[in-house]
Amino acid sequence: MSLISKQVPVIQSDAEALSVARELAAHFKRESTVRDRERRLPFDELELFSHTGLWGITVPKAYGGAGVSNVTLAKVVSLISAADSSLGQIPQNHFYALEVLRVNGSETQKQRLYTEVLNGQRFGNALAELGTKTAHDRTTHLAKAEHGYRINGRKFYATGALYAQRIPTSVVDDHGVQHLAFVRSDSDGLNVIDDWSGFGQRTTGSGSVVFDNVFVASDDVIPFQSAFERPTPVGPLAQILHAAIDTGIARAAFEDALNFVRHKTRPWIDATTDIASEDPLTLKSFGQLSVRLHAAEALLERSGEFLDIAQTNTTASTVAAASIAVAEARAISTEVALSAASTLFELAGSQATLAEYGLDRHWRNARVHTLHDPVRWKYHAVGNYYLNSENPPLRGTI
The missing domain is CATH 2.40.110.10 (Butyryl-CoA Dehydrogenase, subunit A, domain 2)
Known part of the structure; x- marks a missing residue:
């Protein structure tokens, strides 16, 4: 893929967004190992990324965008993250800021900032601070x-x-x-x-x-602050993007494990087979991993559906339901990303640890990104919701 002109196309539909994302992911995957190994900052890749129009897909239709569903948004982020999870994470706060703009911005602000995004502008973030009493305190x-x-x-x-x-x-x-x-x-x-x-x-x-x-x-x-003093979809929107990134990492680790075992791994001596992919215990492990990965992908899609409802009809109950659905997706995506990235080596064997393959990046990426907020509190919120009918807090960490 290459940038033929500086004109940024405006994606028109969910189907188009997914098609563009699949093509772009295939391109990004080719040098993802090298970018990680050399810490090659992806300036060129991000120019291409934003000039596909994908950074504008959540701009509402009333302002000239596609206004895609959160199911589609999560899938786009997951596809890019499976190719290169750093590139999948970089626009996370861009989409988050656009949601804050949607729920709290003035009409003038929306018109101006949405137009900038549709013209290819990228938003970053400067939210968190070090040295404060809690991770949510701010002094700037x-x-x-x-x-x-x-x-x-x-x-x-x-x-x-x-x-x-x-x-x-x-x-x-x-x-x-x-x-x-x-x-x-x-x-x-x-x-x-x-x-x-x-x-x-x-x-x-x-x-x-x-x-x-x-x-x-x-x-x-x-x-x-007012976005968290009343029910809004801002919190679950932030969290579904994190779940999508982790789900993409899990998918990448799973597919790399499949490829390595099929083509490079030798069977264990007690497996009574000449082909690693016919080892019965390897088959069992891949079966378990695939079930959990497909469950994570299904829960990610389901959480997008709940979030779509909360954006269309924003009430305390719809936002709470969306937050819990996203928390469920976050919990399983955290676990399967870590599990897939670690099980890869167990199934692929010692050869898979060689630096030239770069397979350790999946575990490193999963371990770092899933520390964004603790999964143990996801389970607490989900359990409290179903057992005690207690809605989760109105913030971006559940």
Whole structure:
């Protein structure tokens, strides 16, 4: 695939989005091992990615986009993640910011920012911070200034900021209220630092962003905290994207295990077969793994259906049901990603650990990405919902 022109096509339907994603995933897969091994930052790949129109697929139809279903969105992210999970993760907060814009932005803000996205602009993120009391506390400050605001603070885990034209940033005003500022990446005083050293998801660029008296126009600041003070689909939308990434990692590890065992693995001496793929215990392990992977993919699709309902008819009950459905998908996608990435070596054998194959990247990527929020609390929320009819918290971590 190549960029023939700077004109970004506007994808028109769910079917078109999936078709484009499948073609792009096949292209991304070819050098995914090399990008991981060399930590080759995917600037060119992201230019191609955003110029396919896929970054605009959640823009509502009323604003010129395809407004695809969350079933489709999750499948697109899963397809790209199966090819290269770093590339699958980079647009996660882009889609998250677009959902915050959808539920909390003004009409003028929607018209302007949606148009930017349809023209190929990428949004990153500067949300999380290190050194705070909890992972959800924020200290980056938004101060009133002439014609807008000034931002001071430091962020980390800023996935996508390194590659973005705008960096949606969580900030706290003088009253302790959180807002989301869509900061231009070329703003004076803004410094994006490539200091991400995680052993997985190595090319996401999830490092630091420093704000030194950075100006942001008033029209680029959107209410944020209020999205979690009333029922909105913002939280489950964020979480379904994480589930899609992990499901993609699991699919990639599973398919690489199949390929390796078919073509390279030698049977164990007690298997009484000359072909590794006929080893009865290997068959049993692949059977167990495939059932869990297909269950994860089915729960991911199901959670997208619940989220579609919550976006169309937003109530406390529909948002809670969507949050629980997504939590179920998150729980199983976490477990199957880790299991598939580890079982790969058990079934493929010692040869699979050789560096030239790069198969360790699946486990490293799964282990790093699934630490985003603990799966044990997913099970707690699901159990409390069904046993005690207790709705989950209105935030982005369930």
